Amino acid sequence: MFSKILRPLTDLVRHILSKPDERGDLTSDLFRLKIRRKVRQLINDNNGFLIDVGCGEGLLCENLLIKQNPLKIVGIDTEHEMLKTANESFQRKKLYSLNFLRAHAQKLPFLNKSIDIAICINTFYNFYTKDDVIAALEEMERVCKKDGFIIFDVRNKINPFVYLSFKLVWLYDTQVTLNAYSLKELTTVLISKGLIIKETIPIGFPITMFAPIILVKAGYQ
Numbered sequence: 001m002f003s004k005i006l007r008p009l010t011d012l013v014r015h016i017l018s019k020p021d022e023r024g025d026l027t028s029d030l031f032r033l034k035i036r037r038k039v040r041q042l043i044n045d046n047n048g049f050l051i052d053v054g055c056g057e058g059l060l061c062e063n064l065l066i067k068q069n070p071l072k073i074v075g076i077d078t079e080h081e082m083l084k085t086a087n088e089s090f091q092r093k094k095l096y097s098l099n100f101l102r103a104h105a106q107k108l109p110f111l112n113k114s115i116d117i118a119i120c121i122n123t124f125y126n127f128y129t130k131d132d133v134i135a136a137l138e139e140m141e142r143v144c145k146k147d148g149f150i151i152f153d154v155r156n157k158i159n160p161f162v163y164l165s166f167k168l169v170w171l172y173d174t175q176v177t178l179n180a181y182s183l184k185e186l187t188t189v190l191i192s193k194g195l196i197i198k199e200t201i202p203i204g205f206p207i208t209m210f211a212p213i214i215l216v217k218a219g220y221q
């Protein structure tokens with residue numbers, strides 16, 4: 001009942017806060033845009049083979065291809081419709097140096113240590129369980145080269161706004177799963193495999209520990 005009123009309201013806010021040329025895209029909004037921009041900053045002038053896990057309509061891939069140094073990019077998603085939209089949009093924009101693959105984050109179709117940069121943003125919080133997130137991180141670690149790195153974001157449950165809005169999601173959206181985590185919960189698995197946290201970027205609040213979103217870059221050296 002509540003969601004019938006609140007869902008259109010949250011959609012409207014998201015629409016207003018989206019970048020004009022991304023409006024209407026299912027995965028657009030202000031925070032997601034900020035995350036995509038910060039990812040570019042974290043990649044810096046590194047190049048090589050990059051995978052975007054949970055690529056959706058490919059907004060990060062597009063951003064990287066237009067502004068970044070030469071990268072070979074593969075976008076991965078489970079949803080056929082998302083990949084179809086992404087493919088059509090990339091054909092229209094004549095961005096050909098990119099492939100999309102239908103696969104699960106928890107079973108990446110790549111060889112061990114074959115990827116330079118493995119990214120998964122704006123996606124973990126929609127996974128049903130923490131085990132799904134951990135399995136995806138383990139897969140990203142498996143495929144990532146020793147001199148490569150992994151980037152992902154944490155919707156931080158220590159932030160009261162995130163905590164409450166995720167707990168009360170049933171009030172404004174009955175169709176979506178929202179799960180928040182602490183930074184430690186998600187980084188422990190990588191640290192146990194020998195990675196170090198190279199950088200954390202707070203998004204939405206300047207103090208990392210309390211920021212609603214924390215962007216993480218992890219690597220072996």
Ligand SMILES: C[S@@+](CC[C@H](N)C(=O)[O-])C[C@H]1O[C@@H](n2cnc3c(N)ncnc32)[C@H](O)[C@@H]1O
Pocket residue numbers: 027032053054055056057058059060076077078079082103104105106120121122123126127
């Ligand atoms: C909110 S969108 C994020 C899109 C993109 N990363 C961005 O920042 O614009 C989340 C995407 O993750 C995909 N997804 C959900 N579960 C997945 C899984 N287990 N493996 C791969 N992709 C998944 C969904 O289909 C959806 O397109």
